[in-house]
Amino acid sequence: MHSDIPSPCFVIEENKLLSNLLLMEKVRKEAGVDILVALKGMSFWHYFPLIKQYLSGACASSVNEARLINEEMGVKAHTYAPAYSESDFEQLLSLSQTITFNSLNQWGKYKNKMFLHPEIHAGLRINPGYSEIETDIYNPAVPGSRLGIPVDKMPTELPNGISGLHFHVLCEQDSYVLERVLKVVEEKFGHLLKQAQWLNMGGGHHITRADYDTEHLIALLKNFKLKYPNLKIILEPGEAVGWRTGFLLATVLDIVENGGIKTAILDVSFSAHMPDTLEMPYKPIITGAGEPDQFQFNYRMGGSTCLAGDFYGDYSFPEELKLGDRIEFEDMIHYTMVKTTLFNGVRHPHIGKIDKNGRFSLLRSIGYQEYKNRLS
Numbered sequence: 001m002h003s004d005i006p007s008p009c010f011v012i013e014e015n016k017l018l019s020n021l022l023l024m025e026k027v028r029k030e031a032g033v034d035i036l037v038a039l040k041g042m043s044f045w046h047y048f049p050l051i052k053q054y055l056s057g058a059c060a061s062s063v064n065e066a067r068l069i070n071e072e073m074g075v076k077a078h079t080y081a082p083a084y085s086e087s088d089f090e091q092l093l094s095l096s097q098t099i100t101f102n103s104l105n106q107w108g109k110y111k112n113k114m115f116l117h118p119e120i121h122a123g124l125r126i127n128p129g130y131s132e133i134e135t136d137i138y139n140p141a142v143p144g145s146r147l148g149i150p151v152d153k154m155p156t157e158l159p160n161g162i163s164g165l166h167f168h169v170l171c172e173q174d175s176y177v178l179e180r181v182l183k184v185v186e187e188k189f190g191h192l193l194k195q196a197q198w199l200n201m202g203g204g205h206h207i208t209r210a211d212y213d214t215e216h217l218i219a220l221l222k223n224f225k226l227k228y229p230n231l232k233i234i235l236e237p238g239e240a241v242g243w244r245t246g247f248l249l250a251t252v253l254d255i256v257e258n259g260g261i262k263t264a265i266l267d268v269s270f271s272a273h274m275p276d277t278l279e280m281p282y283k284p285i286i287t288g289a290g291e292p293d294q295f296q297f298n299y300r301m302g303g304s305t306c307l308a309g310d311f312y313g314d315y316s317f318p319e320e321l322k323l324g325d326r327i328e329f330e331d332m333i334h335y336t337m338v339k340t341t342l343f344n345g346v347r348h349p350h351i352g353k354i355d356k357n358g359r360f361s362l363l364r365s366i367g368y369q370e371y372k373n374r375l376s
Contacts (some may be wrong), residue, residue, distance in 0.1 A: 002354070002360045005266055006350050006365075007249050007250060007251040007326065008248065008249060008251070008268045008273070008347065009248070009249045009251050009333060009349050009350040009351070009352050009362075010246065010248055010333065010336070010337055010351050010352070011246050011248075011249060011352050011353065011354060011360070012044055012047070012242075012245055012333050012353045012354070013245055013246050013247075013353075013354045014047075014353060014355050015356050016246070016258045017050070017241075017242070017245045017246075020240065020243060020245060021050070021051060021053075021054035021241070022054065023207065023208055024054065024078075024241070025054040025055070025235075026214070027188040027207060027217060027218055028054075030218045030222075031218045032222065032224075032225065032233075033218070033225075033232075033233040033235060034105075034232065034348055035056055035234075035236070036055060036056055036057050036059045036235070036236040037055055037057075037059075037237075037241045038203045038237060038238030038241075039058060039060055039069065039194075039238070039338070040065070040338060041203065041239045041242065041334050041335050041338065042239070042241045042334050042338070043335070043337065043338050044242065045072040045073075046298050046353065046363055047313075048069075048073040049073070049090075051073070051241065052075065053309050055241075056234075057069075057073070057075045057077075057078065057097075058073055058075070058077060058078070059078040059079070059080065059236045060077040060078070060079050060082060060095075060096075061079070061080060063088050063092060066079055066091075066092055066095040066096060067095060067295040069095075069151075070095050076097040077095055077096050077097065078200070078236070079092055079099045079100065080100035080123075080125060080166060081108060082102045082104070083102060084110065089113065090113075096120055097121065098120065098121040098122070098125040098164065098198075098307065099120055099121075099122055099123070099265040100122075100125050100164070100200065101122065101123070101125065102125050102146075103149060104149065104153070105122070107159065107162065111161055114161060116320040119182050121163045121164060121197070121198065122161055122162050122376070123162060123163065123198070124146050124154075124158075124159075124162055124165055124166070125147065125148040125166045125167065125168070125358070126148050126149050126150075126151070126154065126165050126167050126185070126192075127140065127167070128141065128151075128167055128169060128184045128185045128188055128189070129141055129150055129151070130181060131164045131181070131259060132177050132180070132181075133171045133173075133204075136283045139169075140169055141169045147168075148166075151167065151189060154189070156191065157195060158192055158196060162196035164197055164374070165189065165192060165196050165199050166199070166200035167181075167200070167201065167202055168201075168203055168204065169181055170202065170203065170204025171203060171204045172204060172209075173204055173205070173206060174206060174209075174213065175212070175213055175214075175216045175220055175284070175302060176213070176216065178220065178221055179216075182220070186372055193228050193231065194230065196230070197230060197231065198232040198233070198266050198278060199228070199233055201233065201234065201236075202235075202239055203235075203236045203237050203239075204239075205217070205235055205237045205240055206239065207237060207240040207241055208240045208244075209240075209243060216231060216289055218370065221230065221233055222293075238239070238334060238335065239334040239335055241334065242333040242334030242335075243331070244330070244331045245267060245331075245333045246331075246332060246333040247328050248274065248328075248329040248332035248334050249326060249328055249349075250266040250268040250314075251267045251324060251325070251326055252264045252265070252322070252324060252327065253265050253304070253323065254323065255264060255321060255323065261299070261300055262298065262299050262300065263300040263311065263313070264299045264300070264325075265300065265302040265304070266301060266302060266327060267304055267346075268303065268304060268349060269299075269304045269307075269343070270307070270311065270312050271303055271305055271310040272305055272310075272340060272342065272344065272346055273303075273336070273340050274329065274332065274336055274349070275339045275340075275341070276336065276339060278309065284321075284330065284332070285329070285330040285331065286301070286328065286329060286330070287314055287328040287330055288318070288328075289316065290316045290317075292316050293316055294316045295317050295318040296318065297318070297320045298314055298315070299314065299317065299321055299360065300312070300313030301315065304344075304346050305346055306344060307343075325342060337351070342370070342374060348371075349367040350362060350365045351363045351364040
C-alpha cells in the first residue's frame with residue numbers, strides 16, 4: 001500500500017489497464033472488428049489517449065459523454081440514447097460519427113436532419129427479446145422493455161438512410177452467451193442483417209475476465225463475418241476495459257457494535273461511491289479479508305452517509321481492525337466512478353493513478369464547489 005495515497009481515493013493502475021488493452025487489441029485485430037470503450041462503464045478520461053492507441057474509439061449515450069470523447073480522445077463518438085431532445089440532437093450532429101435511434105418514431109423525427117449530414121451513419125437499435133441476464137434492472141430484453149425495436153415492429157426492409165443495426169443484451173457475460181444471442185438475432189433479424197452495412201453488438205462482453213475464452217470469441221466473430229461479409233462488426237465493452245484495473249482506498253473512522261455485530265464505519269459510502277454493490281447487488285472484494293469466520297475477527301463495513309442501508313458485509317480479518325486502518329476495495333474503476341454521487345455532501349474520493357513505474361500521482365480532488373455547483 002502506498003502511504004502517499006490520500007483517503008478516500010479511487011486509484012487506477014496503469015499496468016493493469018495496459019494489460020486489458022493489449023488483450024482487446026489482439027481480439028480487435030485477429031477478428032477484424034472494431035472495439036469501442038463505452039463511457040457509461042469506463043470514463044477515466046485521463047487515459048483516453050492511451051486507450052485510443054489500442055481500441056477503435058468510444059461510444060456515448062449523452063452530449064456530455066460525446067463531448068468528452070471529442071475533447072479527450074480526439075475522435076467523434078458512436079452515439080446511442082433511448083431518446084434525443086431537439087437541443088441535444090443538434091449538438092450530437094457535430095460530435096458523432098454514428099447515431100443509433102431507439103425507435104422508428106425517433107428516426108422519423110430526426111431523419112431529415114440526418115440526411116443533411118451524410119458523413120454520419122444512422123442505425124436502429126433492435127431488441128431480440130432474448131437475454132441471459134438474471135438481474136432485471138440490467139436486462140434490456142425483459143418483457144415490456146423500452147430499449148430497442150422488437151421484430152414485430154420492424155419493417156421488412158431497412159428504412160432509407162439507415163445503414164446499421166445495434167443490439168445490447170449482455171452484461172459481464174462470455175462469448176458462449178453471445179453465440180446463443182446471435183442465433184436469436186439471426187433467426188429474427190437475418191433478413192435485415194443482409195441489408196445493413198454494420199452491426200453493433202453492444203456491451204457486456206467480459207473479454208478481460210480471466211476465464212473468458214477469447215479464442216472462441218475471435219472464431220465466433222470471424223465466422224459471423226463470413227456469413228455476412230457486408231457487415232462491419234462493432235463491440236463496445238465498458239467493464240472489460242476497466243476490469244480489475246484499480247481500487248478504492250478507504251479508512252476506518254470508527255467501530256461500533258450492536259446486537260453482537262461490529263461495524264467498521266469508513267470514510268467512503270456504498271450508496272454514494274459504490275452504488276452497484278447495492279443495486280446489482282454484489283459483494284466487493286476487500287484485500288486481505290475473507291468470508292465471515294474465515295478469520296478470527298468479523299466486521300460489517302459501514303458507509304459514511306446517514307442512509308440506514310449504507311453498509312455491506314460481512315467480512316472477517318486475520319487481525320482486529322483499529323481506527324485509522326486502511327481498507328482496499330478491489331476492482332472499483334469500471335461502473336463505479338461513473339455512478340458516484342455527492343449525497344449527504346460526503347467527501348467524494350480523490351482520483352489518482354499508479355503509473356507503469358509504480359509511482360502514485362494525484363489527478364483530482366473533488367471539493368465543496370463541485371458539491372455546491374450541483375445544487376441551487
